[in-house]
Amino acid sequence: MSDLSGGDAAGLVIETAGLRKEFRGRRGRLRVAVDDLDLAVPAGGVHGFLGPNGSGKTTTIRMLLGLARATSGEMRLFGESVPRGLPGVIDRVGAVVEAPKFSPNLSGRRNLLLLAGIIGVPTTRVDEAVETVGLTGRDGDRFKSYSLGMKQRLAIAATLLKGPDLLILDEPTNGLDPAGIREIRETIRGLGERGVTVLLSSHILAEVQAVCTSATIIANGRLLASGSVADLLAADDDVHAVEVPDADLALGALVRADLLARRVDEHTVHVDTVEPATVTRVLAEAGIYLTSLTPLRRDLESVFLEVTAGQALGEGPRHQQGDQVGQGDQAGQGDQAEGGAS
Structure with a gap:
């Protein structure tokens, strides 16, 4: 197993080495949700975290955010060990890992103003966040009148109030119509261009290819491929x-x-x-x-099919049959805390 010894000197915002997460299924059988995962996310741009539902993406994100305990391995955010050093860097991290939770009868702006007061940031940040996610002119509407895409953009705006250097988005376009997907895609691309490092977790190959500068592909909790999208898609x-x-x-x-x-x-x-x-x-x-x-000319779908061929032949992690990892990587329920916009 590799180890993390260089901090963030190499320009990595997220690092894991030998990361593993085990849990007991409903019938007491041992399951492995994340298996010896080495993840490296460079600073700047949008990094795709790609894999099918149940592949370990959400479980990995929860461990990085201190919402689930790793069985073994190492993790670092901005060079700080997680979870021990998480308090020192958590203000640099924003995350949307579940459906956004806002007061439905208040306007989008009012929701953000209340949150700004709670976390102690200037209210001017609200205007900046609203503009960044493209909700100017609609921020005065009640949250309950928002489309799913607008609700997701408001959740992203909430994470931007503290000016994070890293934004983690877990399946942000789930359930959205094509217009909503396009809106979120444009928002994510704009954040990456502004210098925010975005970790975009998704099982939608076209979504990752459209906005990401680099990507990691996992299946059954294991790393299959990683690198710049240009290299992965090289003709x-x-x-x-x-x-x-x-x-x-x-x-x-x-x-x-x-x-x-x-x-x-x-x-x-x-x-x-x-x-x-x-x-x-x-x-x-x-x-x-x-x-x-x-x-x-390859696309991410063909790359994914190539690198997962060995998994289909039974060369993946030793998952026993009988207990299935739930939809959306919901493994290790006992370790999970309430998610949402943070």
């Missing part, structure tokens, strides 16, 4: 998609020429080659004229 220049009138004829010609190829559909063949001109020549000699020849 596979050795694989090209060939569009032809008849895929079967093209496949035969390519295989006879000792090229590794596979049929995708009746008009598409994927071929492994670093020399596209060879594909064109082989097909032309066989009397087959292609419609297009393009290098494959």
Whole structure:
């Protein structure tokens, strides 16, 4: 297991090493929700924390925030050990880990003003937060009249009142319609551009790809891949998609020429080659004229399918059957505290 010894000198806002969370299921069976997880979130930008429901994302976030106890391993926020050093850095962290809780009959602005008074920050922060999340002009409306997207943006505004350097958002677009998803996406992207480090936990691949500068992919509580989104999505220049009138004829010609190829559909063949001109020549000699020849461009969905292939073959953590980790990573119920905007 690796260890954390360098503080935040390397520019990491979040670090975990060998992080593990075990709990007992309903029938007393041991379950592992997070398994030897090494997480590294660089300062600045939006970092995607990607994985299916039940993969350990929420459990990891709760441990980082001191809402659940780790079984073993190490955690650091801004170089400070968690949970021991959490009081010293918690003011630099904002988090929305559950549905926002506000007074329904008060306006969005009034809710924020009350919260500002409780945490002891200037009321001018309310104006700044409202503008940042795009609620100017609607902040005077009652909270109960807000759409789900507006409620989520108000929750984000609440976390911004104390001017956090790190913002943790757990599935912020769950249940939103396309318009609401777009609003939250724009808000998150804007925060990252302003220098706030955002940890965006999500199981929606397109959402992460649209706003994140870096990402970590986990499944069954284990780290599968991590790095900049650009690196994760780097084009596979050795694989090209060939569009032809008849895929079967093209496949035969390519295989006879000792090229590794596979049929995708009746008009598409994927071929492994670093020399596209060879594909064109082989097909032309066989009397087959292609419609297009393009290098494959991966998205996070294809990356995710690649890195989770081993998990599907049973190479993941040793989860016993019978007890299931609940929807949304709700593991270790006894360790959980009330969430919400913080």
